[in-house]
Amino acid sequence: MRVLLINAAGDAGGAGGVCIEIAQKYAAEGHEVVLAYGRYAKLDPKAVPFARRIGTPLDVRLHAVKSMLLDAHGLGSVRATRRFLAWAETWKPDLVWLHNLHGYYVNYELLFAWIKRHPELEVRWTLHDCWAFTGHCAYFTMAGCEKWKTSCSACPQKGSYPASLMLDRSKENYARKQKAFTGVKNMTLITPSRWLARLVKESFLKDYPVQVVYNTIDRTIFKPVPSDFRQRYYLEDKKIVLGVSFAWQEPRKGLNDLLELRALLPDEYVLVLVGLTDELMKTLPAGVIGLGKTGSREELAEIYTAADVFVNPTHEDNYPTVNLEAQACGTPVITYNTGGSPESVPPENVVPCGDVEALAARIREMLE
Numbered sequence: 001m002r003v004l005l006i007n008a009a010g011d012a013g014g015a016g017g018v019c020i021e022i023a024q025k026y027a028a029e030g031h032e033v034v035l036a037y038g039r040y041a042k043l044d045p046k047a048v049p050f051a052r053r054i055g056t057p058l059d060v061r062l063h064a065v066k067s068m069l070l071d072a073h074g075l076g077s078v079r080a081t082r083r084f085l086a087w088a089e090t091w092k093p094d095l096v097w098l099h100n101l102h103g104y105y106v107n108y109e110l111l112f113a114w115i116k117r118h119p120e121l122e123v124r125w126t127l128h129d130c131w132a133f134t135g136h137c138a139y140f141t142m143a144g145c146e147k148w149k150t151s152c153s154a155c156p157q158k159g160s161y162p163a164s165l166m167l168d169r170s171k172e173n174y175a176r177k178q179k180a181f182t183g184v185k186n187m188t189l190i191t192p193s194r195w196l197a198r199l200v201k202e203s204f205l206k207d208y209p210v211q212v213v214y215n216t217i218d219r220t221i222f223k224p225v226p227s228d229f230r231q232r233y234y235l236e237d238k239k240i241v242l243g244v245s246f247a248w249q250e251p252r253k254g255l256n257d258l259l260e261l262r263a264l265l266p267d268e269y270v271l272v273l274v275g276l277t278d279e280l281m282k283t284l285p286a287g288v289i290g291l292g293k294t295g296s297r298e299e300l301a302e303i304y305t306a307a308d309v310f311v312n313p314t315h316e317d318n319y320p321t322v323n324l325e326a327q328a329c330g331t332p333v334i335t336y337n338t339g340g341s342p343e344s345v346p347p348e349n350v351v352p353c354g355d356v357e358a359l360a361a362r363i364r365e366m367l368e
Helices: 014-028 056-069 078-091 109-118 170-181 195-201 254-263 296-306 321-328 356-367
Strands: 002-007 031-037 051-053 097-098 124-125 187-191 211-212 239-244 268-272 288-291 309-312 333-336
Touching: 002 014, 002 078, 002 195, 014 031, 078 109, 109 170, 109 211, 195 211, 239 254, 239 296, 239 321, 254 268, 254 288, 268 296, 288 321, 296 321, 309 321, 321 333, 333 356
Parallel strands: 002 031, 002 097, 031 051, 097 124, 124 187, 187 211, 239 268, 239 309, 268 288, 309 333
Antiparallel strands: none
């Protein structure tokens, strides 16, 4: 069997890591596998045997410009997509497994028109967020928006990813997605959380079968490991509260909540934040240690192991793998009751979304 995976990225994080795991599984069973990606030139070494890039870095930049000026995300990359589909037509996959189609690299109308011309294909689509059934955004929890249930318009998050700096075409985008994404003969939707599965059944994708398949992590890496992190940062006598994200600049990730949390905890607690930009690190108050992106997953596992508790203050998310990684390293997780984040955490460690005082109380109850 020939398996074609399509995703924005070919790196080891998030959806890219899920694709790599799927590719390795099918290859180990003797199948031919191609992982078609578009947005990032830097590949995880594990992806290299399967990788085929859609388009070029210039194609991505031009698509991004079109998206930002015309609110036309997923409608650029026409030439790149046609070249890719010409190759796919000759390669003749048996299974097409879609992942993130947003990311400035593929034209979803051309892709789905090709899929519909091949009803013999088995199609699976793993949704890692809500973009597939909205007129613009990837998440709408913080905005409290429910327009996606009927038809988007006057988008309250036009400036959020995938940001449009000028036009608002959310109504048109909604209609074009609905036309493109519905009517596929043999497609199954896969969600990494029960939360997202429920939303899908309220959207224009409701007629497809939906399977909930939780994301997994590499437990040969994420496990309790020897760590000198406390010694390197002189934290031997401190209680470490850890937060990890590579998108702290997005308000939904809850950085401001963690800084508020710092003020509610005694001096023997220290807050360690991983994944900050240089600009954000310059704004941190006393009692907060800011680190950039780690050099490897092994290094991240050492930090998880050293921490006393991991706090995930996300305000909207699907099924964050950081929760899984921390717990696999022996560190308990506290999170907000939002999206699919609570689905991987013990109920007693889930607090109301935005309630920083409840976060502080649960941390102290756990560690004192």
